[in-house]
Amino acid sequence: MRWRQAIQNMLYPRAACCLGCADPRRAQEKDCLCPDCREQLMKLRLREGVCMRCMSVLDAHGNCAFCASGGLEGLQEGYAAYRHSGIARTLVMALKYEYCDEAADALAAGMADCTPAYRYDALVPVPLHRHRQRMRGANQAALLARAAAPRMGLPVLEALERIRETRVQTQLNREGRMKNVQGAFAVRMNVQGLRILLVDDVRTTGATARECARVLLQANAKYVGILSATAPQRDGGKR
Numbered sequence: 001m002r003w004r005q006a007i008q009n010m011l012y013p014r015a016a017c018c019l020g021c022a023d024p025r026r027a028q029e030k031d032c033l034c035p036d037c038r039e040q041l042m043k044l045r046l047r048e049g050v051c052m053r054c055m056s057v058l059d060a061h062g063n064c065a066f067c068a069s070g071g072l073e074g075l076q077e078g079y080a081a082y083r084h085s086g087i088a089r090t091l092v093m094a095l096k097y098e099y100c101d102e103a104a105d106a107l108a109a110g111m112a113d114c115t116p117a118y119r120y121d122a123l124v125p126v127p128l129h130r131h132r133q134r135m136r137g138a139n140q141a142a143l144l145a146r147a148a149a150p151r152m153g154l155p156v157l158e159a160l161e162r163i164r165e166t167r168v169q170t171q172l173n174r175e176g177r178m179k180n181v182q183g184a185f186a187v188r189m190n191v192q193g194l195r196i197l198l199v200d201d202v203r204t205t206g207a208t209a210r211e212c213a214r215v216l217l218q219a220n221a222k223y224v225g226i227l228s229a230t231a232p233q234r235d236g237g238k239r
C-alpha cells in the first residue's frame with residue numbers, strides 16, 4: 001500500500017535529487033544527501049552540551065528541562081541522534097509523509113551511532129493504529145527500526161499494538177498528550193526479561209514512550225529505553 005511513494009519514485013527517481021535541498025544537480029551516486037547537506041546534518045548531531053540520561057540539549061544553567069519535568073519517568077534512558085531542525089527535520093518529514101527508505105537509512109545511521117546497543121535485546125517500534133497505518137501506508141517508526149537494526153545487531157520485535165485510536169498530538173499540550181495516549185497500547189507477545197529499546201521518529205514530551213514503557217514493564221520487560229531520530233532543542237510541550 002505504499003502506492004504514493006511508488007508513483008512518486010516512478011515520476012521523480014530518488015537518486016536524481018538531494019533529499020535535503022532537492023537539487024538534482026547535487027545528486028550523489030551512493031548518498032541521498034549532497035556533501036553540503038550531509039555536513040549540515042552532521043552539525044545537528046546531539047553530542048555536546050546534552051543531558052547524560054536523555055540527550056536533550058541542556059539549558060544555560062546546565063539543567064535538563066526534559067528530565068526535570070519527568071520526561072524519562074519509567075524509562076531507563078533516552079537516546080536521540082539529531083536536533084529536530086534543518087536537514088534532520090526535512091528527513092523526518094520525508095520519512096513520515098513519503099515513507100522514504102533513504103531518509104530512514106540516513107537517520108538510522110546516526111541513531112545506531114549514538115546508542116550502546118549491548119545494553120538492549122530488541123528494538124520495538126512505537127506502533128500506529130492499524131486504521132491509521134492502512135490510511136498512511138506504513139509506520140515511520142518501524143521503517144527506522146528496520147533500518148537501524150542491522151547496524152546495531154539487534155532484532156526488531158513488533159511487540160506493541162495501538163488498541164485505541166489517538167488524536168494527532170501536535171495540537172495538544174503536555175497534559176493533553178498524556179491523557180491522549182493513556183491505555184492506547186497493548187503488548188502482543190512475550191517480552192518477559194527483555195531489555196527493550198523503543199524506537200520513534202521524534203521524542204517531544206516523551207508521553208508516548210512513557211505509556212509504551214508502562215505496558216511493557218507491566219508485561220515484565222526488564223527495562224525500557226527510548227531511541228528517537230530527533231529531539232527538539234527545547235522542550236516545547238509537545239510529544
Ligand SMILES: [Zn+2]
Pocket residue numbers: 018019020021022023026033034035036037038
Ligand atoms: Zn543537498
Ligand SMILES: [Zn+2]
Pocket residue numbers: 051052053054055056064065066067068
Ligand atoms: Zn535529560
